[in-house]
Amino acid sequence: MDEYTDEQKLSVILKATSDPTRRSLLTTLVQQGPSRVTELAQHYDMSLNSISKHIKVLEAATLVTRKTIGRVHLIQAQLEPINEIDNWFKNLRSIWDLRLDDLETILNKEHCDDGSQQ
């Protein structure tokens, strides 16, 4: 995912996590540790191929890594990328707080002088 900007990475991560099956897969992986594709698929009323595709979406979002041992693919959760979501939100909230501070300043000014600052 190195060829993408941070913004694009964030989009990919958010979209990957927006599907309930994929979030469930992540939870299972975090609970059980590295798991085989077939093993993961058993939890779902869905074809193995569909799960395989979901895993590839997670992999593209770097939310899981794959270690191939013989014919078995071990899938492992990777939580770090979710921090990107966290950072985005923190940033948003800090802008928000900043604006509220400004508003407060304005309100305080209104309190002291003529209040012409709408």
Added chain:
Amino acid sequence: MDEYTDEQKLSVILKATSDPTRRSLLTTLVQQGPSRVTELAQHYDMSLNSISKHIKVLEAATLVTRKTIGRVHLIQAQLEPINEIDNWFKNLRSIWDLRLDDLETILNKEHCDDGSQQ
């Protein structure tokens, strides 16, 4: 969005935020405070109608609210729902930490007894 389960709400919120234009709209709204649809649209090389649709997606995800005053629709950011994402991630990470603790316990056991616990 009351007719949805928490899981479904989370999906809607994540999907809504997964689009770069919509994240940008949220940022603009947080920076500038409540804004009109036309005003928001001016920031983008995209039709007013498309922006209107994006806003409706954000609205459906409860990430913005709308206050209609005459013919003007004032759109306001609403950051609370993003906490749902935060909660999901915190939960995931806590499961992760739990499993690491277990692993550590097992490793400690290996250290003391015969280590047969693979």
Added chain:
DNA sequence: CGTATATTCAACCAAATGGATGAATATACT
């Protein structure tokens, strides 16, 4: 070597998404 197992690849399909445009609605202005 032949067969079973684990997984992906390829093609297909219906539904959703993100965009556009043109018409409709509702409000404001003179």
Added chain:
DNA sequence: AGTATATTCATCCATTTGGTTGAATATACG
């Protein structure tokens, strides 16, 4: 009343998405 402005509604279109099935690939096992 008539015109301009703000916004949504309705369609349409190309692309993506989430699922399916069947074939291919690669490894393991007897």
